Amino acid sequence: GIQVEQSPPDLILQEGANSTLRCNFSDSVNNLQWFHQNPWGQLINLFYIPSGTKQNGRLSATTVATERYSLLYISSSQTTDSGVYFCARRTAGNKLTFGGGTRVLVKP
């Protein structure tokens, strides 16, 4: 079946640092979303990015569909960026298959 793998599984950052999270998938993507799950468990849409690059404030994402990966960049990290970041891609039937997530802890 479709596989979505994320790395690293865990990331500890000092406030103000930059980081890159990676999402690899096993076949060509025609839909990819990034989510942030905050410490309260809420799942927050970050980006819908089947290809190309998007930016939203300190976050940006790039998907290279032909190479089967997507990257999420966090710049000037803040403690509120802590949580788990998931990527997910659409599979046949329009359901989303999620990766295992990257757990981010930003220390003050």
Next chain:
Amino acid sequence: EPEVTQTPSHQVTQMGQEVILRCVPISNHLYFYWYRQILGQKVEFLVSFYNNEISEKSEIFDDQFSVERPDGSNFTLKIRSTKLEDSAMYFCASRTPGRPAYEQYFGPGTRLTVT
């Protein structure tokens, strides 16, 4: 900005009891989904719903589960006889048939605890 809402935010129930989780999707959306996340694990697809019927369901979505759109705004997930292993965060999502065609919008989740 329109958003998907879910109630309750947290529900505690005893094993064997029925629970109904409620969702109000974004008003012009026509495709609806339920996902589940057991604590510490990845988010898993349960079921998709379109045109008043299930379009797809996962192996998790057995006979204990059902979904319904009882009116023009609500979308519900019912678990008939809860088990301990049903304890999880349940997310509702919806999407529009328009562009971008496949972006799903998630609600904040309902944390279900079965004791």
